[in-house]
Amino acid sequence: MINPGSWLGVLGGGQLGRMFAAAAQTYGYRVAVLDPDPNCPTASLADEHIVAAYDDEEAWAKLAARCVAVTTEFENVPAKALEYLARRCSVAPKAEHVASFQDRIREKTLLVSVGAEVAPYKVVRLAADLDGCEQLLPGILKSSRSGYDGKGQVRVKTSTELKEAFASFNGGACVLEKMMSLKAELSVVVARRKGGEIASYPTSENHHEAGILDFSVAPARISEELSAKAQALAQHIVMKLDYVGVLCVELFLLEGDALIVNEIAPRPHNSGHYTIDACTTSQFEQQLRVLIDAPLGDTHLIESAAMVNLLGDVWANGEPDWALVLGTANAKLHLYGKREARPGRKMGHFTCLSDNRREAPLELALRLKRELPKKA
Secondary structure (H helix, E strand, C coil): CCCCCCEEEEECCCHHHHHHHHHHHHCCCEEEEECCCCCCCCCCCCCEEECCCCCCHHHHHHHHHHCCEEEECCCCCCHHHHHHHHCCCEECCCHHHHHHHCEHHHHHHHHHHCCCCECCEEEECCHHHHCCCHHHCCEEEEECECCCCCCCEEEECCHHHHHHHHHHCCCCCEEEEECCCEEEEEEEEEEECCCCCEEECCCEEEEEECCEEEEEEECCCCCHHHHHHHHHHHHHHHHHCCCCEEEEEEEEEECCCCEEEEEEECCCCHHHCCHHHHECCCHHHHHHHHHHCCCCCCCCECCCEEEEEEEHHHHCCCCCCCHHHHCCCCEEEEECCCCCCCCCCEEEEEEEECCCCCCCHHHHHHHHHHHCCCCC
């Protein structure tokens, strides 16, 4: 186990890096972050900020010289950076896993190889691959790389729309997935140590707007049997892949209660932010525990919770009315320290917890969401 006082590194200085740094520093660790943005959210918390591009080998060397262990806060870091760091310090997750989950084609192949069910799909590399895709329509054409929060995706209903969508990706490899009839979108955050210890969090229920997570509810409003099945599936995936780190499995619940895997995020996840306030151990403390090879923390849900994302749109008419959240005893506000609010940009979140009053956490969270933006 790596003792407090040691230096830990994180590739990526966004809000997930910021929350990891806060968890690590609470336990007495020092944190160095590598991020090209001098004003990234983690910069104000990290003990050292290496301002450099993610493919800067001199920056890798500096991070490796400083830190005894390194993690990531997003999956689109160069796998070569993790390979380099792994030769000099402890790294979680592994380069091979990050590289696989950067690419939807490799991701699908991995999931199928471990027996996970996915939506019917076809790999599209050339225009000729679009022939015979009618059985997958209506569907979603996804770029194989660099897609998140609804980016790099186009919904298509006809063969003509499919051809136009593929052309818009300028010849890049894609995956065409059949659209499924969904009862709910779910996710499970799971952690695994080097020695094989696994711990999963309660299943959350997620609702998206324009491809971006809008709010999550934990526990998910499904049967205990289905929730346990979702968690078992997440644990199965990390075990079969020999994955070390924190990982989120995004799931579709279909009519008939079948569960299929939508995507994998090899890191803490937006839908797991409720764990900061509602669980014994947050997903970021768990990320720390994996990195220092300490026993995993208790994932028990202390109170039911509803988490709402705060996008830059909320600032459209000026600073939101924070008194609404701060004046609510069972609401917790988290702002990420981003300097510029833009539509669709994740600026923060708030979580409402159960307090045994008349208003349930989700009802309260959605009411605050409606009332928070200032009127024009």
